[in-house]
Amino acid sequence: MTPVEVAAVDLGATSGRVIVGKVGGGELSMRTLGRFENRAVPTPNGLHWDMLGLYRGALTGLAAAVREHPSIASIGVDSWAVDYALFGGGRMLGTPYHYRDARTAAGVEAAHALVPFAELYRRNGLQFLPFNTLYQLAAERAEGPLLGLADALLLVPDLFGYFLTGNAVAERTNASTTGLVDVSTGQWDDGLIELLGLPRGIFPGLVDPGERIGATLPYVQREIGADRPIDVVAVGSHDTASAVVGIPMQDASRAAYISCGTWGLVGLELEHPVTSDAAREANFTNEGGVDGRVRFLHNVMGLWLLSESVRQWELESGSAIDLPTLIAEAGAITTPVAVFDPDDARFAAPGDLPARIAEWCREHGEPVPASWAEFTRSIIESLAEAFAKTVQTAAELTGRDVDVIHLVGGGSLNTLLCRRTADRSGIPVLAGPVEATAIGNVLVQARAQGATGASLEELRAIVATAFPPLRYDPRASSVE
Numbered sequence: 001m002t003p004v005e006v007a008a009v010d011l012g013a014t015s016g017r018v019i020v021g022k023v024g025g026g027e028l029s030m031r032t033l034g035r036f037e038n039r040a041v042p043t044p045n046g047l048h049w050d051m052l053g054l055y056r057g058a059l060t061g062l063a064a065a066v067r068e069h070p071s072i073a074s075i076g077v078d079s080w081a082v083d084y085a086l087f088g089g090g091r092m093l094g095t096p097y098h099y100r101d102a103r104t105a106a107g108v109e110a111a112h113a114l115v116p117f118a119e120l121y122r123r124n125g126l127q128f129l130p131f132n133t134l135y136q137l138a139a140e141r142a143e144g145p146l147l148g149l150a151d152a153l154l155l156v157p158d159l160f161g162y163f164l165t166g167n168a169v170a171e172r173t174n175a176s177t178t179g180l181v182d183v184s185t186g187q188w189d190d191g192l193i194e195l196l197g198l199p200r201g202i203f204p205g206l207v208d209p210g211e212r213i214g215a216t217l218p219y220v221q222r223e224i225g226a227d228r229p230i231d232v233v234a235v236g237s238h239d240t241a242s243a244v245v246g247i248p249m250q251d252a253s254r255a256a257y258i259s260c261g262t263w264g265l266v267g268l269e270l271e272h273p274v275t276s277d278a279a280r281e282a283n284f285t286n287e288g289g290v291d292g293r294v295r296f297l298h299n300v301m302g303l304w305l306l307s308e309s310v311r312q313w314e315l316e317s318g319s320a321i322d323l324p325t326l327i328a329e330a331g332a333i334t335t336p337v338a339v340f341d342p343d344d345a346r347f348a349a350p351g352d353l354p355a356r357i358a359e360w361c362r363e364h365g366e367p368v369p370a371s372w373a374e375f376t377r378s379i380i381e382s383l384a385e386a387f388a389k390t391v392q393t394a395a396e397l398t399g400r401d402v403d404v405i406h407l408v409g410g411g412s413l414n415t416l417l418c419r420r421t422a423d424r425s426g427i428p429v430l431a432g433p434v435e436a437t438a439i440g441n442v443l444v445q446a447r448a449q450g451a452t453g454a455s456l457e458e459l460r461a462i463v464a465t466a467f468p469p470l471r472y473d474p475r476a477s478s479v480e
């Protein structure tokens, strides 16, 4: 097979990047051509994303990609889930909200008054997260006229697809995070949309990963310096769906995964959804995966706890903090630290997280961390414990045996977190690749170009060869 080169635009809640992947003959190489910060923007009317700034970052990265790799065959975009832009008459209506904005609380109440959570779960199979798109839309409806003016809703990667090609679609894996897709059919749930009083006409037609969205518009070609239109292809546009493609699992029926960046997405890949009462009570989700697989997982709060704490300390001290140094100092601590519940709702909003962690510790009779290093150790131990428990719950809910945990994403660079997750779970952790999401994005595009075998297993074998993971065996004496 002739190798192909494709460009992945991967937008995380912490940063965005443009990466060119070269795929062929079972080989894969990745090269980062652009990286840009993603910071929430507080305004008098709430917390927003700098959506056009991110789009500019993507265009700049794509320009570098085209300059260095003029033959790239296609572009694919993935991002964090649930958030959207409304369009009316071809114009974006307002600035998209950030899922951490406080408005969603009112939306939860309004939506549950119309459709109780148990019924929602039966229909959409999604764990309760207060920012699921359906709650945001319920808030939007109560707030003002925008929803009434809208003729289209585009989730973030679909928004970028529209900016690039002029074509509006809804990619299925990300659409599954809206709460408005039927978990058993994979189609928009028209009945639920009606029960919630939402306008059915704003939801574009669904497409699957691998389908062509369109070709770049002439203005895009000028911006990125391309001498021809380039295809834009749907990938697992929910970043976690792409990440799961990029996990080098050898036997997905015995493996758990943790996609660990801003969030820690902990779970299993299944062939069929599990929407039992026990799964609902454990707050496990059944998100749509690539090739119709199910991402059965739970959102653990993730490294947001650390990055937001670091942001606070940098604000207070006026100086930059080096993360690897801080983690090394945390690793050197030998006295016990507090293990708190990272999923406590108080940790979700931006602001002074160390103060909230201290408050949790006081309330629960745990030792309050006394230094940045102690806070860091406490966060890492708490995440490792939550990861271990969540893997165990996933195994129990599905009746599976888990004998390996794959940890991918930026968190796989955190050696202390990987080691402690292995220790606390008693299961070996295979760490990496760091860029599993961009890899999954690239591989689905390459497959659409005919440069790989057809199955996810073949794609994962390519990842395992190109990016062999680092193994952390549990240390028996450290298992608590």
Ligand code: ADP
Pocket: 011, 012, 013, 014, 015, 260, 261, 262, 263, 303, 304, 306, 307, 323, 324, 327, 409, 410, 411, 413, 414, 415
């Ligand atoms: P997202 O895709 O959600 O933006 P990433 O997968 O890029 O997140 O992961 C970002 C996180 O990875 C950071 O918040 C940080 O905690 C962690 N990280 C990044 N680089 C390092 C490093 N060198 N050492 C330890 N942790 C790191």
Ligand code: LRH
Pocket: 012, 013, 079, 080, 081, 082, 099, 238, 239, 240, 262, 263, 265, 299
């Ligand atoms: C991770 C992620 C996660 C969602 C959250 C909103 O980036 O997409 O899967 O639950 O962001």
